[in-house]
Amino acid sequence: MTDRFEQTTTTTCGYCGVGCRLEAHRADGHVVSISPAMDGPANKGHTCLKGRFAHQFARSRDRLTAPLVRESGGFRLASWDEAVAKIADNLGRIKSEHGPDAIAGLASSRATNEDCYVMQRLIRAAVGTHNIDNCSRVCHSPTSFALRKSFGLSGATGSFDDIEQAQVALLIGVNPTQGHPVVGARIKQAALRGLKLITADPRRIELADYGELHMGNRPGTNAALMQGLAHVVIRDELVDRDFIDSRTEGYEAVEELAGTYTPEAVEGITGVPATDIEAAAHMYAEADRACILWGLGVTEHLYGSEVVQLICNLALMTANVGRPGAALLPLRGQNNVQGSSDMGALPDTFTDYRPVTDDAITSAFEERWGVEMKRERGMKIPEMFDAAVAGDLKAMYIFGEDVAQTDPDTAHVQKALESLDFLVCQDIFETETSKYADVVLPASSFLEKTGTFTNAERRLQLVSAAAEPPGSAKTDFEILTMVSAALGYEMGYETPSDVMDEIAEMTPRYAGQSHERIGRGGLQWPVAADGTDSPILYTDHFELPGGKARFAALPYKEPGDAADDDFPxxxxxxxxxxxxxxxxxxxxxxxxxxxxxxxxxxxxxxxxxxxxxxxxxxxxxxxxxxxxxxxxxxxxxxxxxxxxxxxxxxxxxxxxxxxxxxxxxxxxxxxxxxxxxxxEASAAPLAREPEREREPLIDAL
Amino acid sequence: MEVFVDDKPVEISEGATVLEAARIADSYVPTLCFDDRLEQFGACRVCMVGIEGGRAPVAACTTPCTEGMRIRTTDETARRVASNTVELVLSELPAAPADHTELAAVARFFKLGEPRWQGEQHPPDEDGRHPYLVLQHELCISCGRCVRACDEVQGAFALTATGRGFRANITAGLDSGFEESTCVTCGACADTCPTDAITEHLLLDLAASSATTNGEVER
The missing domain is CATH 2.40.40.20 (Barwin-like endoglucanases)
Known part of the structure; x- marks a missing residue:
């Protein structure tokens, strides 16, 4: 017997947006080891310490294994029937007293595409409101917004494979060796083999040590830096005139605006030496193939979405888009932050970012789902909290998200959660947020469910259950369809694969998607009806009216917060x-x-x-x-x-x-x-080192 | 370019190695220091094959094909050289390698049992300080895969080859262990190791618990 494991399941990592394919090995009914899938398109036989080793959380003793309902200040265990009935009663009551818009739901960027699609259908069709959002609101929503404005589609223009084909890569506000370790390793290896790296970040990130040039620009000054680079590219006639004339609109305004951002002026704003700005602009623009990668250091700002548009400008004026080795690659934070938004878990759009204000699209979903829906968008996450505090939002259904820890202005979030009449949390652990819940539903981790995740390359990859959910916990798909049925709305799916079929049926750009076609290699959307996918976007036209990309003339504006004498x-x-x-x-x-x-x-x-x-x-x-x-x-x-x-x-x-x-x-x-x-006067550290010895983990359960 | 592997014609691209040709032809050639993710290395001499008209067997993993080359994967001399090499490697280990390892698979391929030579063996030398990774130095056969995976796949440069001859081994950092080195715990070393000289605590626990279970069944 040469195999130590009773079963090995190929699945997709549930950590960051790189989308590593994993082999999950099971013994005694549990996942005991994970190794990389050799044919993973993003990871190519590699993974990081999260994907490979950090899987024992799924066997943790404090996993939720049964529904909890609030009773006299605490929680008690409840049956599924009781918990689901309580949800149906309360949501029904609030809906009849205050209308469906007094209810809101949050889908999860850690859940599968199918889970997110079912969640938005639950909120839109079973509850009857567009108050649905997901946690990409707090990370890459600016990327999505800007890419749609500049190019047409909300996703990377190419694939990670473009990194190895590029001559130059510009990294802005992203620290891949920490945040996206497998892509970080690929970038580092490419740099060791000759890829020229330019890094821009207030911290000297590890990859800066392998790069040609590091620009330590002040936080909140990315827009000025991008304008400075554009200025030099235009001034030194490094622009691609043919591409600008044939493929884009709006260049003149950009050219005019960039004129004021001399390297010297930009040095004054960003702190980056003018000579470095000139060198970086030349390196990027003189390459035949150059990529730009960015992360939350670009987006999580007052003008984050505008910086992404400026990044697009730079790529457009040098024709570094739509070709192998010339890609714009936003590194997405969570495993399915791309997919959760693709699936329409957003207050203003259905699948593929098609707006609820478009009558034809909303009508199509009304017909498919057998309900009537509004033509006005619902609330975004911050608006939900404001409405809860104001007393207008009465109930929330939060699925796989810990807003009380991860969202900004924690005190305000807590007040919002306290103000709610009814809160459902669906998660694998009790969280800071579930402390405020009335019903807590035990869900499944990525190792225990089936469906698909979409990685930062727009690649849909299969997620396959390697173990059972613990205790009486259920998969999110089972829970959401069950709650919907209890609300009197049967969705009619038997498996997550049925959900994917409906997504394909309802979404022209996803027409050819199915679990069978996704197979081991994945599919990068758009997927044509015959199953042809799209590793590189915009090879001959942009997905905007007229087929042309749009330059955006956006000046640098100061960030929302600034240092002063009190907060230096x-x-x-x-x-x-x-x-x-x-x-x-x-x-x-x-x-x-x-x-x-x-x-x-x-x-x-x-x-x-x-x-x-x-x-x-x-x-x-x-x-x-x-x-x-x-x-x-x-x-x-x-x-x-x-x-x-x-x-x-x-x-x-x-x-x-x-x-x-x-x-x-x-x-x-x-x-x-x-x-x-x-x-601190009284040195009582809040974060202390836990006293902990390594337990023999096999005996832990 | 066309070559023949065990008389079967195969079409290969310029610069392909003998090992790549053999794989295309579906002729099995055992390997030990080879890993698809890494640059070719040619240290272990386990992938030896014969070339018609050649003077001596060659290492398939590092030998480029030439037009019309006729490769014999079952060449007797090549097999004998490779088998003896593996047997010598095994003779240095304090115990037979675990069944699931690549070294054990190669030993099975050559039908090797107890090594014929009784020489010095590596004493057990385990370093389990890291929360996930365990070094079992006595099982290191100096194939260099872990060091190369750390350099060429991850780029952490945390592992180093040390010592010479019988004392050749690997070390994390300057023998400070993984945690004090530049290791980022990607696990590529454990993943590529063909002997479990680098493995995981959990997998050792699993082996220990299944040994206990099997023992109880036998009693």
């Missing part, structure tokens, strides 16, 4: 390699041993003037709130800035974040927060 430092928040977002999963694995607590990264010179040393616990104050955590000194951050992550609920980083948000999409400004840092 700028806090940037982000992600660390060992952990994933709210940490719900990774903190329940050995990754906690690798990174047991969070720290505030401070430049040694700032630390000296503040009188703090490495390891000291400090109080960080913003205009919104304060937190305490230990300090780590590093020269990787620019002076005047501090950095921390948001993975640890005990640190509560988002207490510091205000309500400033992207002007077009309401994506919060997590990246520019004016703070003060002081030594």
């Amino acid at each position: 430092l700028i806090l940037v928040t982000g992600r660390r390699l060992e952990h994933y977002n709210a940490g719900t999963m990774t903190r329940r694995t050995g990754n906690l041993e690798l990174l047991p607590f969070d720290t505030l990264e401070v430049h040694p010179e700032d630390a000296a003037s503040l009188g703090i040393s490495d390891g000291d616990t400090v109080t960080v104050r913003s205009r919104r709130g304060e937190i305490a955590l230990p300090v780590r000194l590093t020269e990787r951050i620019e002076r005047g800035h501090v950095f921390t992550a948001f993975h640890f609920p005990e640190v509560r980083t988002n207490l510091l974040v205000g309500s400033s948000a992207d002007v077009n999409t309401s994506c919060p400004e997590y990246k520019v927060i004016a703070v003060s840092v002081e030594p």
